[in-house]
Every structure is written in C-alpha cells, then in structure tokens.
Amino acid sequence: MANILGGKDVSSKIYEDLKHTLSRATVHPKMVLYCDQPDAATRSYMKSIVTQGEKLGIKVEIFQATESVENDITSLNESGDVAGVMIMHPFKDADEMTALRLLKQEKDLEGRTAKNLGAVVEGDWLFAPPTAEAVMEVLDYYNIEVSGKDVVIVGRSTTVGKPLAMMLLKKGIDATVTVCHSRTTRLEEKTTAAEILVCAVGSAGFVKRDMVKKGSTVIDVGINFEHGKLVGDVAFDEVKDVAKEITPVPGGIGSITTAVLFRHYGTSLRLLEERR
Ligand SMILES: NC(=O)c1ccc[n+]([C@@H]2O[C@H](COP(=O)([O-])OP(=O)(O)OC[C@H]3O[C@@H](n4cnc5c(N)ncnc54)[C@H](OP(=O)(O)O)[C@@H]3O)[C@@H](O)[C@H]2O)c1
Structure with missing residues (x-):
C-alpha cells in the first residue's frame, strides 16, 4: 500500500505562513472574484473561496462584469483597496481575453496573464498558476x-x-x-x-x-x-x-491549490504596501 501524500499538512503550513504575513499587514485590501454570469461549478468555487477568506479574515468580493471590461479592469488595477483579482473562467458574454490582457501582473492571483506565464517559462515567477x-x-x-x-x-x-x-x-x-x-x-x-x-x-x-x-x-x-x-x-x-x-x-x-491562491493574496498585499 502506497504512502498517502495528504494535502492538509501542506496547506496548513501555507496558511500558517500567510497568517504571519496578514498579522503584519498595515492595510487590508480585498480579493476580487471577477466573473461573467458564472455557471454552477464556478459559483460553488467562488463560494468556497469567500468562505476560506472569511476564515482568514480576508474580504473576498464578487464583481460581475459590466458592459465595459476595460473600465472594470482598469478600476480594479488602480484601486488601492484591491490586492488581487481572479478572472473566473468561463465568461458567458464578456471578453475574458480582454480582462486577462489588461489585468496588472501584480494583481493576477492565478498567474494567468502573459507576463506571469512568461515569467514561469523564464524560471523566475511571481504568480504561477x-x-x-x-x-x-x-x-x-x-x-x-x-x-x-x-x-x-x-x-x-x-x-x-x-x-x-x-x-x-x-x-x-x-x-x-x-x-x-x-x-x-x-x-x-x-x-x-x-x-x-x-x-x-x-x-x-x-x-x-x-x-x-x-x-x-x-x-x-x-x-x-x-x-x-x-x-x-x-x-x-x-x-x-x-x-x-x-x-x-x-x-x-x-x-493545496486554494492555499496557494491565498498565499498569492499575501504576496499581492505586500506588493501593494510597497507601492504606497
Ligand atoms: N485540484 C485542483 O485544484 C484543480 C485545479 C484545476 C483543474 N483541476 C482538475 O484537473 C483536471 C484537468 O484540468 P484542466 O483544466 O487542466 O483540463 P483541460 O483544460 O480540459 O485539459 C485536459 C487535458 O487532458 C488531455 N486529455 C484529455 N483526454 C486525454 C486522453 N484520453 N489521453 C491523454 N490526454 C488526454 C487533454 O488533451 P488535449 O489538449 O489534446 O485536449 C488536455 O490537455 C480536471 O479534472 C480539473 O477539474 C483540478
């Protein structure tokens, strides 16, 4: 019988480190889940992220895409109250690629933008998927x-x-x-x-x-x-x-994936603090 490589111990360690980061934070910006008419699976995923955010004391806000993805992402990029953004795949009508093209590298919690993926290829990543x-x-x-x-x-x-x-x-x-x-x-x-x-x-x-x-x-x-x-x-x-x-x-x-996502929030929080 194989050894079981459980994820709980791994994620607990990630959350412990994150709690340290959060306890030292001077600002408490939110994580935004940017979506367009999410399907049932996406809604359930978003709910689980909101719940985990509550446990960690991180505000997670669901943002439904408006008619202008450009305006939405520009305002999220510029907002000092937003640490990071998840672009919730799949979108129904709005243009997901536009959202990914415009989202700032340092707010891209899932490492989906071309810059972050390019950094993975180069072997020096900030946010990998x-x-x-x-x-x-x-x-x-x-x-x-x-x-x-x-x-x-x-x-x-x-x-x-x-x-x-x-x-x-x-x-x-x-x-x-x-x-x-x-x-x-x-x-x-x-x-x-x-x-x-x-x-x-x-x-x-x-x-x-x-x-x-x-x-x-x-x-x-x-x-x-x-x-x-x-x-x-x-x-x-x-x-x-x-x-x-x-x-x-x-x-x-x-x-572990969820824990890594929240660790990314911690990283984006640090970057936001540095820019202030
Ligand atoms: N644990 C987590 O946190 C987590 C996160 C993300 C995804 N997932 C899960 O991981 C799985 C994969 O997700 P994904 O987003 O990577 O899926 P995806 O985009 O649908 O990719 C599936 C991949 O499997 C390949 N494939 C399909 N049938 C195959 C076959 N018969 N033989 C060999 N390869 C085959 C596909 O090949 P082609 O490219 O040729 O189509 C494709 O590359 C899903 O079950 C998903 O729910 C888990």
Missing part, C-alpha cells in the same frame, strides 16, 4: 527528489500541464519532463516509464494500475464527480498497490 504550484508544493513538502527524474504529465492545459512542465524544467529543479495529451500515441508506454506521474485530464479513474510504474510517485490533479462522489483521475484503489506514494482525491492537490 496555483494548481501547478500546488504540485510543486507537495513534491517539496514530502522531500520527493525531482532532479534527474523522469516526470510524465498527462494533460497540457495552460493552468496545469504546461506551466507545471516549465516549473519542473527550471534549472536547479532539473526534472526530465514528458507532456502527454489526447493525441499522444502509446500513452501507456510513457506513463509506465514515469518515476513521477502527474495526471490532469479530467476523467474519473483514467489512470489504471497497468499504466503506473511500480514504486513510482503518482500525483492526481483531477476533480471529477462520479455518482455524486468526488474522485480523481487515478483509479486510486488499484494504483495504491503499485505506486510508492500517491495523492488522494479529495484531500490532495485541491486543498
């Missing part, structure tokens, strides 16, 4: 050696697979990375060669026992609902007997 950062956090917290290891990531989204690959390739981190996607051929050959396997596909139980190398580390990023139950992309019950260590769902990467 929180889920990719959460994977790095779990590897670091549990002292999982990455240097020189063969890491396979299944999924090439801009929020998970691609930035994670760049972070793992950074000089000094030094993984050898393969990124797979829906057009990848002989996927099993690649995944069974992985010393560290990261799955971010969005398909319940996608990674089966025979896709995993014995004694490897398996990181499950997936969030799926199956028969009303939250499950990951990895068939946990079978893979846990093959892998050396594995992140669970729930209680794995998801909780």
